[in-house]
Amino acid sequence: MLIIQAGFAINDDIQKGIGFMGLFQHRPDVSLFPADPDLPVRVCDYGLMPYPAAMDALQSMVADRTKNRIPDTLMLLEHPPTYTMGLRAKKEHLLVSESELKSRNIEFFHADRGGDITFHGPGQLVGYPVLDLKTGKPNIRRYINRLENVIIQAIAGFGVAAHRNAGFPGVWAGSRKIAAIGIRINADGISSHGFAINVNTDLTFFRHIIPCGLREATVTSLAGITGIPVEMEKVKQSVAAAFLSEFQTR
Template identity: 40%
Template sequence: MTDCSRRCCRWENRGLVPYLEAWAYQRSLVEARLEAPALEDVLVLVEHPPVYTLGTGASLEFLKFDPAQSDFEVHRIDRGGEVTYHCPGQIVGYPILNLHYYQKDLHWYLRQLEEVILRTLAGYGLRGERVEGLTGVWVEGYKVAAIGIKVKRWITLHGFALNVCPDLSGFSCIVPCGIVDKPVGSLAQFLPNIELKSVRRDLARSFAEVFQIELVLAENG
C-alpha cells in the first residue's frame, strides 16, 4: 500500500522533447530526491523525435544498421532491456517514484507498469495481454508497449513507451527489444481515430489508480 503521506504525485506533460534532454531531466529529478527523499514523486509524459536507445547490456546485433555509419540518432543508456525506438505518436512515461514508499521489488514495479497499460487499453475496449517471460503489453499478438527501467537507491527512472499512432517504419531497422518473432503494433491499428490527448489523460488516470495516488497536474502540464 502507498504511504499515506505520499498520496500526491506531480504529473508533467512536456510535449515533444529531445531524448537526451529528457534523460538529463530524469537524472536531475532522481538526484534531487536522493538528497531530499521527502520530495514528491513525479510522472513525466513526453514524446520524442525519432531515436533509438539501447539498454546497458543491449546487443548491437539487434541493430540492422551500423550506428557509426548512419544518420540515425542512437544512444546507449542506463536502463535494462535491449534496443527500442521512440518517435512522435508514441507516449513515453517516466515515473520518478521512491519505491521505499511502495514496494522495494522490481518485479512488482514492472508488473504495475504493465497493469497501467492494460487498464488504459481496457478503457478503449482493447484486450491487452502479458506474455510469460517477457516484459511489455501485447494486443492480438502485436507488442504495443515496451518497458525498461532503472532504479537508483530505490528511486525509479526510465519507464514505458506506448505506441498510440506513431509511424512504425522505424522499428524495421531493429529487432525491437531483441524479440524476433513478435511484431510491433500500435493502438491506431485497432482504433484508427484514437487521439494522443485522450490516451495521455487515460494513462495518467490508470497510473493513479494502480499506484493508489493522486496526480496533481503541473502548471506546465
C-alpha cells in the same frame, strides 16, 4: 465538459473519478509540489522533447526525489525519432549502421536502463516514473507488473484488450507488442526510465531493429488496431488516471 488546468484539457469524468485538480503540469519547475499534496503522484507533460534533454531532466528529478525535494512524479512525453539500447542489448539487434541513422536524422543512444533496443518517436507516449520505492526492498518484478497494469487499464478505454506475455516485460495486444518497458532503480530505491506505448507511432522504424531483442515479435499501435488516429491527449489522460489509481498505495 472540459476542465482546463495548466494549459491542458481534462475530461470531466476523469476529474470527478479521481477527485483532483491540476493533473498535468507543463514543463514545471521540478522543485514545486502539486497543488493537492494528497495526490500520490504528480504528473508532468513535457510534450515533444529530445532524448538528451529528457535524460537531463530525468536525472535532475531522480536527484531531487532522492533528497525529498519533489514528490513522486510521472513524466509524460514524446521523443523525436530515436533508438536506444539498454544494458542488456546486443549490437547486432540494430540492423542498420549508425552512419545510416545519422543520414536519416535518427538519433541513437545507449541508455542506463534494463532491456534491449527499442524505438522512440512522435506518436508514441513515453512515461518516466520517478518514484521512491525504497520502503522495504524494491521488488522489481512487482513494479514492472504494476506498470503493465497501468498500460493495460489505460488502453482498455480505447477498445484494446491487452495482456502480459509471461517472461517478457511489456504489454501485448494479441501476438503483437504494443508497449515496451525498461526501467532502472538506483541504490537509493528511486525509479527512472519506464514505458513506451505505441499510439500513432510510425511502425516502419521498427524494421531497423530487433525490438527488445525478440526476433519473432512484431509490434502494433493503438491506431493500427482501431484503424483510426488516436488523440494523444486522451491517451495521456487515460494513462495518468490509471497510474494514479495503481500507485495510490505501494
